[in-house]
Amino acid sequence: MFYVVLDLGCAECGESSNVLxxxxxxxxxxxxxxxxxELNSLDEYSDHEFxxxxxxxxxxxxxNSFEHLVE
Structure with missing residues (x-):
């Protein structure tokens, strides 16, 4: 089993996305x-979803990505 971590930024805000x-x-x-x-100072007020x-x-x-979503 493998776990892929994704940082989804905000295209409208200019925040990039990243596969961690x-x-x-x-x-x-x-x-x-x-x-x-923590290293990138991203908290609940930033325009990123993980x-x-x-x-x-x-x-x-x-x-279907929702079938594989852990959190």
Missing amino acids: GIFTSLDKAKAARDEYK FIYKIDELDKIFN
Whole structure:
């Protein structure tokens, strides 16, 4: 199992999006998200949303992202 962490920025505000990484555990994914938010001073008032997706294989297109959304 793999966990993909996504930072979704605001296109209208000029805030870019970023794939933070692919991790082998949910705990590592959450820790990476939290570290990234702290290092970049992103809090609940910033124009960013963070998502963690669980995927079970690589080299595959996942068509319905909500089925794989962890948080």
